């Protein structure tokens with residue numbers, strides 16, 4: 001098996017650089033260094049751990065442009081997105097730098113003494129990252145884990161290791177001690193699996209496909225290892241007849257074509273109330289055609305770039321080929337991995353393009369009859385990550401938001417991920433929650449101690 005991986009620029013398919021893939025022995029050595037670094041990191045005074053995280057945030061902030069440029073090259077992200085993503089790493093570190101001094105236990109009334117709880121870090125945490133948002137997803141794992149006093153080994157996706165490697169270097173530059181955050185590019189089947197099987201790794205945070213997530217969970221069961229899973233999605237954007245249709249149609253492309261649709265929260269199913277279905281499509285068409293699809297390295301105003309790889313383009317094209325395509329946007333004539341924004345009409349809920357996560361710039365549109373039908377259709381999926389509801393009726397917004405089985409919903413908006421609010425999936429979209437004020441607790445065990453006063 002080769003031990004290097006050639007990273008390609010997805011906009012042009014040209015090689016960028018070769019990256020060494022860690023072997024099993026190197027993975028073991030990194031895990032053992034993380035285990036050795038754990039007691040010192042755990043026992044650091046909370047204010048000192050906080051100070052180091054703030055310093056890490058500052059160093060990331062000083063490198064936002066460099067990190068963004070690297071992501072544009074490695075992942076084909078638009079410059080605007082890549083800058084946001086690097087800034088999100090900084091913000092996560094800043095936010096969780098407030099956690100070490102606030103890792104509260106509780107005092108619980110009991111007779112005959114004092115009962116207190118402690119939040120103790122689990123130990124070494126393995127973070128496994130997919131290729132679609134290499135920087136934010138890494139930080140959503142490592143920032144709260146480090147704040148809780150855990151040490152971290154992190155494996156980026158094979159296709160997108162460059163920003164993660166750089167973040168590992170910046171951590172050292174900021175004074176985070178060696179062994180506390182180790183970035184290990186490598187194969188899922190080698191390094192990722194080793195995080196699952198190595199007994200010194202006490203928790204795995206996995207973001208990726210549902211199929212691999214199930215395998216990770218099954219592997220973790222063997223050691224009753226803690227696991228958080230952030231998996232796939234097939235989220236619904238529900239548009240009622242009473243909604244501001246212009247606003248809903250203008251926002252819909254961004255909700256699914258952002259990051260070329262390679263977004264677990266993509267609203268890739270649009271449900272439109274039957275009476276406004278045709279009108280909505282009339283409004284959607286110019287909005288889709290207006291999406292600026294361009295080489296992100298050459299056009300700083302590009303709104304959508306290429307897919308990550310030739311394989312991903314093949315997968316996505318497979319869905320387009322079998323679909324009833326209503327209209328598409330554009331894509332540049334470049335040798336990279338391009339697919340234009342595509343809108344498909346669906347009348348049968350068994351259609352692949354309606355049921356399966358495409359993970360590309362393809363959205364499927366279907367009519368619904370009333371509120372109950374909208375909720376039933378939105379929930380007719382094994383996934384439950386996010387979704388949107390467009391209506392002017394507040395009561396309906398609330399009823400539908402409570403009725404849709406998904407972890408992250410937005411009303412008259414497509415926003416879903418903020419580092420200070422919880423994020424995660426229902427059903428097969430995941431297990432556990434990331435982000436928000438509670439995230440550091442997910443990297444701790446709660447210990448209860450009773451002290452007799454007698």
Ligand code: NAD
Nearest residue numbers: 129130131156157188192193208209212230231232233264
């Ligand atoms: P993937 O499951 O193929 O890979 C994800 C990561 O797991 C990679 O780092 C990979 O190397 C590693 N991996 C592969 N096999 C492994 C194994 N046997 N053991 C341990 N690790 C292994 O997913 P992908 O194709 O990189 O990413 C796309 C998927 O990720 C989509 O399904 C998407 O919905 C999902 N995703 C979910 C979220 C979320 O927050 N819910 C966010 C981003 C992406």
